Amino acid sequence: MEKKKIVEIKNISMTYHTLDGETKAIKDINLNINKGEIVSLVGPSGCGKSTLLSIIAGLIEPTKGEILIKEKKIKGPNKEVGYMFQRDHLFEWRTIIENVLIGLEIQGRVNEKQYKNAENLLDIYGLSEFKESFPRQLSGGMRQRVALIRTLIVEPDLLLLDEPFSALDYQTRLAIADEIGIILKKEGKTALMVTHDISEAISNI
Numbered sequence: 629m630e631k632k633k634i635v636e637i638k639n640i641s642m643t644y645h646t647l648d649g650e651t652k653a654i655k656d657i658n659l660n661i662n663k664g665e666i667v668s669l670v671g672p673s674g675c676g677k678s679t680l681l682s683i684i685a686g687l688i689e690p691t692k693g694e695i696l697i698k699e700k701k702i703k704g705p706n707k708e709v710g711y712m713f714q715r716d717h718l719f720e721w722r723t724i725i726e727n728v729l730i731g732l733e734i735q736g737r738v739n740e741k742q743y744k745n746a747e748n749l750l751d752i753y754g755l756s757e758f759k760e761s762f763p764r765q766l767s768g769g770m771r772q773r774v775a776l777i778r779t780l781i782v783e784p785d786l787l788l789l790d791e792p793f794s795a796l797d798y799q800t801r802l803a804i805a806d807e808i809g810i811i812l813k814k815e816g817k818t819a820l821m822v823t824h825d826i827s828e829a830i831s832n833i
């Protein structure tokens with residue numbers, strides 16, 4: 629049986645033009661990601677990893693090439709793609725559950741069922757007692773887990789993770805990288821994760 633393609637990256641190149649000249653950030657990238665795959669992209673700082681993620685998320689337009697998500701060409705930001713950034717970007721004035729629900733709130737999809745689902749995910753991932761806490765009361769690893777649940781709950785077809793562990797200390801990073809890999813597999817998610825750290829990439833295999 630042929631695997632179901634979620635994303636097709638076709639001949640993507642990106643050149644930035646600034647007053648100082650031009651920077652060729654990426655050139656002729658081709659990659660398909662199938663449903664349920666977790667793909668790690670490894671490379672040194674400045675090699676164009678974030679650029680590629682921003683293009684897939686529809687945040688910037690490539691100089692050349694196209695991105696198809698479920699066979700549809702993307703033209704801008706869309707709800708098929710969930711993006712988790714290097715920092716957790718939790719809102720300090722919202723409680724943990726309110727942070728988890730923000731994506732659904734923006735899409736006008738908060739209802740009792742979704743609220744229960746949020747409570748359930750917080751419970752599964754060991755955060756239920758922090759439901760009414762504020763982000764500052766949580767450790768770095770816990771905050772990152774909240775950010776992941778917030779991204780998962782809107783059920784995107786593709787998750788983009790941009791060095792999601794880079795703000796954490798080494799020990800926490802190892803633990804949370806394993807844990808997030810397990811969560812993604814358990815939920816059957818398709819994900820593209822970029823990192824400059826080969827051990828993070830391997831821990832997701």
Ligand SMILES: Nc1ncnc2c1ncn2[C@@H]1O[C@H](COP(=O)(O)OP(=O)(O)OP(=O)(O)O)[C@@H](O)[C@H]1O
Nearest residue numbers: 644646651653672673674675676677678679680824
């Ligand atoms: N908005 C921009 N304008 C001009 N040049 C840019 C812009 N964004 C990135 N670049 C350049 O493009 C190249 C790739 O940057 P990018 O941030 O994609 O790399 P990266 O691999 O994600 O790096 P890091 O791991 O440090 O985040 C770099 O040389 C960077 O200076």
